[in-house]
Amino acid sequence: MILSENIRSVVPYVPGEQPTETDIIKLNTNENPYPPSPEVTKLLHNRDFSLRKYPSPEASELTSAIAEYHHVKQEQVFVGVGSDDVIAMCFLSFFNSGKPILFPKISYGFYKVWAELYKIPYRQIPLDEDFRIIPKDYFIENGGIIFPNPNAPTGLFLPLEQVESIVAASPDTLVIVDEAYIDFSGGSALPLVEKYDNLIVTRTFSKSRSMAGMRIGYCIGSENLISTLNSVKFSYNSYTMSEIAIKTGVASLGDDKYFHSTLKKIISTREKTKAELSKLGFDFPDSRTNFIFAKHRSVSGKQIFEELKKKKIYVRRFDADGISDYLRITIGTDEEMNELLVQLKNILG
Ligand SMILES: *Cc1c(COP(=O)(O)O)cnc(C)c1O
Secondary structure, three states, rough: OHHHHOOOOOOOOOOOOOOOOOOOOEOOOOOOOOOOOHHHHHHHHOOOOOOOOOOOOOHHHHHHHHHHOOOHHHHHEEEEEEEHHHHHHHHHHOOOOOOOOOEEOOOHHHHHHHHHOOOOOOEEOOOOOOOOOOOOHOOOOOOOOOEEEOOOOOOOOOOOHHHHHHHHHHOOEEEEEEEEHHHHHHOOOOOHHHHOOOOOEEEEOOOOOOOHHHEEHHHHOOOHHHHHHHHHHOOOOOOOHHHHHHHHHHHHOOHHHHHHHHHHHHHHHHHHHHHHHHHEEEEEOOOOOOOEEEEOOOOHHHHHHHHHHHHHEEOOOOOOOOOEEEEEEOOOOOHHHHHHHHHHHHHHH
């Protein structure tokens, strides 16, 4: 049948489970264990927004607040419904050369899904044996490059000079640095945006700003690149950002003190958890994110995953080549991590 031949066949990205029970410890989708800023809650409580009119198609209030926060021009900021939306728009707008785009073999699973969806050829570049990105492997002809920094699910941070070497080696193609976790590490590529007009840096409110449910992401690049993204977006759906997302996004950015206090707590819990996991016989790359990608020296990842689930602790496991024994454990509160460690001790005997 001709019809079925012409239907776009896609294998969708499979997100981590979102169980409906409330008595679980959920460490499987890198959500923030702390609530968003009280300023966000206050705004929602006071209903400080109007739903009658369409929102600003450019979400100008939010792009303006982001521009001010990062000391760039408003014309250098593009926002979307989570960074997934922003990155998908970038794929659609910039990866049209017909040459393969490059991304790490072990990385965010959505890159491959978007490449398939938009029929963009791609090449997955292996990491080294310690899960590191090797910049020179990207110094080849390409139709674009994307990688997260820090990388997911490995948690490893690539120093800025190495990020820059990748951007500098491909001046004629777009390089996207996906900084979903950069607030937990520092070392952003944002300062390079002024120097390289082939660089886009993407960010999200989902992890460090505790607002995964609101769906806010953005990217920063040259005015030219951002204007292209806006043209593509306005050819597709002008009103992607709801009035509530715009207003709560601005409120979150305005409360830097709260933001840094939750970051500090998560980083401190992460470092304590690393020490305890080591004692329990786990190995892991040195995470600079809000998760730890850990493998036990003797017990299989599948077994630990299933035993934890019986105890109502959800972590993430990827049934893929070379990483099937690893568990990606999101950093929760100290209490949640203590409970995780108690249960791990039981499981491991
Ligand atoms: C979580 C995540 C995203 C997407 O986050 P949004 O919720 O869509 O903003 C993008 N890239 C990486 C590497 C992520 O881990």
